[in-house]
Amino acid sequence: MNGDISEICARYQGRRREALLPLLWDVQMAQGSIGPAQVQQISHTLRIPEADIFGVIGFYTLFHAQPTGRRIIRVCADPACALADADSVLHELCARLHIAPGETTADGEFTIEHSLCLGLCDLAPAALLSARGEPDRAIPQANADSLLAGGASDYFTPAGDANSALLAGGLTSAPQSLADYGDYAALRKARAMTGDRVIAEIEASGLIGRGGAAFPTGLKWKFTRAASGAPKYIVCNADESEPGTFKDRVLMEHRPHLLLEGIALAAYAVGTDQAIIFIRGEYPHATQILQDAIAEAEAAGLLGGLTIEVRRGAGAYICGEETALFEAIEGKRGFPRMKPPYPTTFGLFGKPTAVNNVETLCAVPPIITRGADWFRSIGTAGSAGPKLVSVSGHVARPGVYEIAPGLSLRDFLEGQCGGVTGQLQAVLMGGAAGTFLRPGEIDVPLTFEDLREAGSTFGSGAIMVFNDTVDLRDMLLRLGRFFQHESCGKCFPCQLGTQRQVEILKRLDAPLPGDRERLRDIGMTMTEASICGLGHTAGMAVMSAMEKFPGLFEAE
Amino acid sequence: MTTDKITLSIDGREVSVERGATILEAAAEQGIDIPVICYHEATSPNGLCRVCVVDVDGGRVLQPACVAACQPDTHIETDNERVLRSRRTILEMLNASVDLDEAPEIQQMMRACQADRERFPGAQQRDAELIDDNPFYVRDYAQCLLCWRCVQVCAEDAQFTFALTLDARGHDTTVATAFDIGLTESPCVFCGQCIGVCPTGALKPKIEWGMERGLGEDELRALTRRRRKRARENA
Numbered sequence: 001m002n003g004d005i006s007e008i009c010a011r012y013q014g015r016r017r018e019a020l021l022p023l024l025w026d027v028q029m030a031q032g033s034i035g036p037a038q039v040q041q042i043s044h045t046l047r048i049p050e051a052d053i054f055g056v057i058g059f060y061t062l063f064h065a066q067p068t069g070r071r072i073i074r075v076c077a078d079p080a081c082a083l084a085d086a087d088s089v090l091h092e093l094c095a096r097l098h099i100a101p102g103e104t105t106a107d108g109e110f111t112i113e114h115s116l117c118l119g120l121c122d123l124a125p126a127a128l129l130s131a132r133g134e135p136d137r138a139i140p141q142a143n144a145d146s147l148l149a150g151g152a153s154d155y156f157t158p159a160g161d162a163n164s165a166l167l168a169g170g171l172t173s174a175p176q177s178l179a180d181y182g183d184y185a186a187l188r189k190a191r192a193m194t195g196d197r198v199i200a201e202i203e204a205s206g207l208i209g210r211g212g213a214a215f216p217t218g219l220k221w222k223f224t225r226a227a228s229g230a231p232k233y234i235v236c237n238a239d240e241s242e243p244g245t246f247k248d249r250v251l252m253e254h255r256p257h258l259l260l261e262g263i264a265l266a267a268y269a270v271g272t273d274q275a276i277i278f279i280r281g282e283y284p285h286a287t288q289i290l291q292d293a294i295a296e297a298e299a300a301g302l303l304g305g306l307t308i309e310v311r312r313g314a315g316a317y318i319c320g321e322e323t324a325l326f327e328a329i330e331g332k333r334g335f336p337r338m339k340p341p342y343p344t345t346f347g348l349f350g351k352p353t354a355v356n357n358v359e360t361l362c363a364v365p366p367i368i369t370r371g372a373d374w375f376r377s378i379g380t381a382g383s384a385g386p387k388l389v390s391v392s393g394h395v396a397r398p399g400v401y402e403i404a405p406g407l408s409l410r411d412f413l414e415g416q417c418g419g420v421t422g423q424l425q426a427v428l429m430g431g432a433a434g435t436f437l438r439p440g441e442i443d444v445p446l447t448f449e450d451l452r453e454a455g456s457t458f459g460s461g462a463i464m465v466f467n468d469t470v471d472l473r474d475m476l477l478r479l480g481r482f483f484q485h486e487s488c489g490k491c492f493p494c495q496l497g498t499q500r501q502v503e504i505l506k507r508l509d510a511p512l513p514g515d516r517e518r519l520r521d522i523g524m525t526m527t528e529a530s531i532c533g534l535g536h537t538a539g540m541a542v543m544s545a546m547e548k549f550p551g552l553f554e555a556e
Numbered sequence: 557m558t559t560d561k562i563t564l565s566i567d568g569r570e571v572s573v574e575r576g577a578t579i580l581e582a583a584a585e586q587g588i589d590i591p592v593i594c595y596h597e598a599t600s601p602n603g604l605c606r607v608c609v610v611d612v613d614g615g616r617v618l619q620p621a622c623v624a625a626c627q628p629d630t631h632i633e634t635d636n637e638r639v640l641r642s643r644r645t646i647l648e649m650l651n652a653s654v655d656l657d658e659a660p661e662i663q664q665m666m667r668a669c670q671a672d673r674e675r676f677p678g679a680q681q682r683d684a685e686l687i688d689d690n691p692f693y694v695r696d697y698a699q700c701l702l703c704w705r706c707v708q709v710c711a712e713d714a715q716f717t718f719a720l721t722l723d724a725r726g727h728d729t730t731v732a733t734a735f736d737i738g739l740t741e742s743p744c745v746f747c748g749q750c751i752g753v754c755p756t757g758a759l760k761p762k763i764e765w766g767m768e769r770g771l772g773e774d775e776l777r778a779l780t781r782r783r784r785k786r787a788r789e790n791a
Contacts, residue, residue, distance in 0.1 A: 036735050049711075051742070054734035055721030080696065316725075333722065338603050338623055489702065489722075489729035491604045492593075495643065496649035499727035500676055512677060521645045528618045529606045529642040536617065 003031065007044040016134030017048050020056060020331030024063055025281075026466050032072075032132045033064040034414040034471040038232075048331070056171035059317035059333040059488075061116075062130075062281045067428075069104040072130040073116035073147050078243040078482060079391035079428070079475050086125035090114070092144040097248075110148075116317060116482065117243035118282050120462075121392035122399045123155050128282055153285070157250050157399050164402040165366050165378070165386045167357070171254050175289045177296075181257035184302045184363035187264050194223060198269040202364065204372035206418055211237055211320070211357030212430070212460040213533070214448050217364075220354050223344035224270045227352035232272040235329075235348060235355045236263055238279040238286070239313050239320040242431035243482060244462035247388035248358035250400045252279070252286035255362065256293035262361030264306055265368060270354050273305045278325050280313045287312055321532045322347075324488065332465035335490045359388055359461075379405035382449035389446070393465035394421045405447040409437070412446060413465065422467030426549070432457025432479045433537035435544035455544075473508040473552055476545055478536055480505040483538040494535030497526040501539060509550060516546060516553050557621060562615035562628040567635070575628075579610055583634060590634050591643070591665040594703040595622040596753055599650070599713045609642050610634045619729035620641055633634065633740035640669050647671045653697045653727070659756030662701075666669035691780045692746045694765050695731075699758040702729055706750035706759060 347353025523539025
């Protein structure tokens, strides 16, 4: 590493703080870390104080201020990978290289780290491989031998069927080409309509957001269209990081043009020519596919004057929170903002912004083509339209499935998923921020309203299945560690609560008197007093487990 | 601007305030004291300590009084059981991480809501070595509760010096200089504003720090004056 980044900085001349994450990525990829000399050069190029740049590097786990090995291997530690014994992979790597997690070998060749969920839960255990000067690669079904040898990154998520709306025709190993997808017929149809008419159609369809918060999409677009300020932005939230959720990855890797057409429709409806896809740093494969697809669509003249930029995150679950995501694009630490004001009036760069999840945008082209009535004919009144779910853990066929909401969880697990392997112990709905169901509760229909009624959540559509061989205390500890690691640290309830929670979860085998009350107070305080959705849900799984599996919290 | 008044109730009292007033301001007018830690008149509010949360109409989540604007015809409770549980738990969790011995106002808040100082046995404290890297002040981040004020006044809220930042995240967050360089190597101009806004004993002028340790006049002088200045005095 010669440390000179003049060539990289030259490409960013004249740009400002919003270019910080892309520039840091270029330096990180070329040099393996971003040290004082590089920070000084970046400071001069983008005119940002050095301390601020250092603070940004320190916030995102995929950036390193200290030197790293020429290759960085990150092994997932979250539930689905833990069930597939990812810990053994990590330990074997460390034993062979004579280092501990977080350390670098003496010859400077390898750094080994934990990673948060890589969205390869159906192909666990997963790892992320960074080699200096090369694009990052996500590795499915990882083992120590293959990771040390460079890893094979071919993978394929079985999903979809011929009748599916979002994944029509099923999946092949390659992304769907533009020729196979078609020439954006929904966009052509929409351009003969007014933006208001497009929004009315989306409102009539009953489409609600697929990212977890379930906000009506048409209403969000209506607010953004009506807001004053220019330019307006469409931001596609592709920061899919909820452990156990990987449907957006599958959509991006297999149906890139469906997403791009959805973005183009949103931009047309809201009245803007500016769109940004913010994709998590752990999805290098999908990032490349989207960039290629954008180039393909532009070359074919399909996007008109629309600019779609792909922005890569750098390892921070919090950036899935929409205002933290704006901060990341603006080149800052990913802290959630206070609301109000809301994004539809004061969003990215302070401009009106509609933020939509990948799957939400993918639902838009078929609604425009086939009509709101068709969409409403699938599912229930409160959960209209087809919904993708990500299934991992103890089922015969983990993967991404499209369901018509209303199907019971039991029928779904026994049908499409091929049944539970072993004796069912618990189902975690909605990922780390979710809630547990007991074996006797799986007749609940998979809809937003029924799950809410049952005190559970559909969330992002993550379903993790645990059979009776699973140590649920260990799972809770992993969820606790996840939130402890991913809390941004801004508000006291979450910054302190995620820490105190994990301290208690570590001693579940020998709890202190009063630990249950402590966990409940921590959980309720995070839920009621935190700034953002991360804090609001960081105690959810633990509080749910206390209700459903009280024995876990009693001394043996 | 015409004054536009709205009415609402705070702890059962009907109040009339200007539209846009925060709940904290409206309560203060009534003599209702809502505790705050991170809020300071001189810095942009971030609503992050959440000690000032209040219950508005029994809503799904509590609202930070320091930044939440009063809404017409709402009923606000500033010390019901829900509010007190969050306030107390935050203070108990904070006390388990941070040395609050030199923060009498926070001690008072803890007494007022009957917070248990030993609520979280076995908790990991935010330990930090005292940093003594300049002649003007010392930094004891074991007493830092991450209110952000020092970083804010060093940046756009006052001085535009940008010597300080936040590093890492979550419970591991620290206030730091770039690459943890000493303050004399950083852009710091020793304006002292960070010391002025620090709510605990984390930032302290060196003289005060030395006097607390019972140092004599000569020792204090040695502490705060560097070689060149001493040489000038001796000449």
